[in-house]
Amino acid sequence: MSDRRPWVLRMTWHDLCFMHWPVPPExxxxxxxxxxxxxxxNGLAWLGVVPFTMTGVSPRGxxxxxxxxxxxxxxxxxxVTAGGIGGVWFYxxxxxxxxxxRLARALFHLPYFDARMWASHEQGVTRYASLRTHRGAPPGRFAGAYRPVGEPITALPGSLEDWLTNRLYLYSADPAGRVYRGRIHHQAWPLRRAEAVIRENTLTDPLNVxxxxxxxLLHAETLDVRADWVERVR
Structure with missing residues (x-):
């Protein structure tokens, strides 16, 4: 994949929480x-549930x-990996x-769904709820609260924290099963440990997991991001 094409989309992510569970790869x-x-x-796959808020989402210029x-x-x-390049696969x-x-589904082949969502941030605690409303999509609900704790940490190369978060490519697929890859650009994650209370989570039900x-748990307060177009993986 060429890195010479300019980024096409900008955004800022706020109050993001990485919630990861190990899962048998089969x-x-x-x-x-x-x-x-x-x-x-170490022989395990990982599933992540990641709530956050986006601001400044807009095409370049x-x-x-x-x-x-x-x-x-x-x-x-x-x-996942393809051609030796690791990245994120979104369910x-x-x-x-x-x-x-609609734009993300059409232009990036990503499985975005309409949802009614609510998020608040007060005294360091983010409270978050989501109810999927997309016509024809499987149900999906999430409700919980989380906050960062402790001092900032550095995700050292080779650490689990680095493996879970240092992913600069995303993968997607169109209805015909053709796979695409896109690159994102950002500085190192401003990570801290986190605490969370998850009251409801049915996102994995369609996977029977x-x-x-x-x-x-890891938390990131703010991160500026740029995204490239996706290109087909041959």
Whole structure:
């Protein structure tokens, strides 16, 4: 994939929480399209639930649009490789922006879904709820609260924290099963440990996967991001 093409989309992510659970790889490998391989660590795959809020979402050279450029987003993800390049595979991305949902589905082949969402941030605690409303999509609900704790940490190369978060490519697939890859650009994650209370989470129900035990939690307060077009993986 060429890195010479300029980025096409900008955004800022706020109050993001990585909630990760280890999963036997045989539960996820059959869910991937042809051409992608599950990325594992110490024999385990990982599923991530990631709630956050987006601001400043806009194409390159276009100013923010009130009521359009800011919205909550929630994704369910795992990690994959193709041609030796690791990246993120999204099972779902719920967003409270009908326009963003349709553009992302059409232009980036990402499984975005309409949702009614609510997020608040007060005294360091983010409270978050999402109800998927997309016509024809499987149900999906999430509700919880989280906050960062402790001092900033550095995700050292080779650490689990680095493996889970240092992913500069995303993968997607169109209805015909053709796989695409896109690059994102940002500085190092401003990570801290986190605490969370998850009151409801049905995002993994379509995968027939039960998330057992306490998740591995990381928090990032603010991160500026740029995204490239996706290109087909040959």
């Amino acid at each position: 539960h996820l490998a059959p869910t991937l399209p042809r051409g992608l391989e599950l990325d594992t660590r 276009v100013p923010d649009v009130p009521g359009v450029s800011t919205f909550p987003e929630l994704n369910l993800r795992t990690y 779902s991305l719920d967003a409270a922006s009908p326009l963003a949902v 039960t998330l057992a035990g306490e998740p591995h």
